[in-house]
Amino acid sequence: WPMWYEESLDGRLAPQGRRDMEQLARRMAARFPALFAARRRLALASSSKHRCLQSGAAFRRGLGPTLDFGGDEVEVEVNDSLMRFFDHCAKFVALVEENDTAMSQVNTFKEGPEMKKVLEKVASALCLPVEELNADLVQVAFLTCSYELAIKNVTSPWCSLFSEEDAKVLEYLNDLKQYWKRGYGYDINSRSSCILFQDIFQHLDKAVEESKSSKPISSPLIVQVGHAETLQPLLALMGYFKDHEPLLANNYGRQAQRKFRSGRIVPYAANLVFVLYHCDHVNASQEEYQVQLLLNERLLPFHHSNETTSTYTDLKDYYKDILENCHFKEECELPQVNVTAVDEL
Template identity: 50%
Template sequence: LVEAAFFLCSYELSIRSVHSPWCFLFDKSDAKVLEYQSDLKQYWKRSHGHVISSLSSCPLFHHIFRTLDKAGRPRRSTDASPEPASILVGHAETLLPLLSLLGLYKDETPPTASNYQSQHGRTFRTSRIVPYAANLLFVLFDCQRGPRLQLLVNESPVRFPGLQAEDAPLYRDVRAAYRHLLDGCDFHRECEGRSGGRGPNTEL
């Protein structure tokens, strides 16, 4: 009931821009605890908590890099121009596993039910990573030394793990950083091999 009341407060505030009567039940410290509770759920269900969660995005990961490979391929003057954009639509449940597969927002110490007090500076905050209208952009630039790739999360530049020196590193360097996934990350093999012993999902 406490969680339901907090959601009513949050939804009315974010959707209708009204100060819901439900909000009077909570102070700022309550909100932080309930935010952490939500982050715990998403971390262990759809993000870095279990490897299989991020590996569920293998097909999407390969699709993205096939599209980038095609766009960055050298062309002759007689070749048709590449598509200016490839747009895919999904949900937060689509983005979180993919962001995890890319190695983003992974804190040194994972959040647990017992370390709330030490997690105030965590980067894994779903309210900031996957808010309403969350988006992930891969922008490929045609540069003199070769194509460069910039990553943006919710229109803000984010640097690739292991390539922190540049906002838009060479595309070949990005591919090299993710070589282990490009050469592997087989959805069927990973999911079939890790599904044993899992019980039914009883979450409401």
């Protein structure tokens, strides 16, 4: 097996990633031709990370020269406070990101019977004593297998080390990490994303107001490019993919049918789209503005109705608490430690 990966590739968008974003843009334009029509304004925001800026550029390129979004060099607004809100949330950084005990379920699973079985099989296949391997090394081999498939479309020799059952165990290990670090494990994981959730609804509110005043929509198309770590907490905030039972180190067997599968929720080029419709000929005024939600280009049913279309009013009512009472500054403040004044004793 030739080692092709170089450090210079770290954090960069792979050629396959560029193609994914260009093709996503083309499919979106075909699905929503009125939104992507010539001379409609495209507002593009991105995380400061190089791969996100490259993803945004690839998306723009995918729309082709026929769409006049102000030339090829669309102004990209770097906005880490929205796209990397987790970096700016002191409570998340201290209690989850930099807290070793926060990942206790992940570490326990690494030492558990399911991982032990995988370790023994891999050690035997490599003719190594099992003591020379650990869960992290086995995970690197599994990720190398998956990266080569995703990036180069080849079946890596590293894949031959794993059976389908081994892959399920390693998938669960990754899901455990995502669950406790970006999902439902701790409230702050999702609450830190309310700044982005509220930003989305501010854009939708503005479009509704402009439409009601018969003004042209100032930002008909807004593309924000972030990370899996941006999207996963947002979907948790909205209540999606929540299982009855939390993901734990000791319930692997019971989680075979779990909803929380990060590889399906936030795959490469994952995308969440809010589509606002202005509907004529409706029975009631609150039906005039309706919304659909697409995750990875598939309609996502709304929680409050289990339908794939909702009135904008009903959607705002359902998320009223998050929209009005989730304040990023307060949510992310570290709790003050009470210090008793010694001189009072």
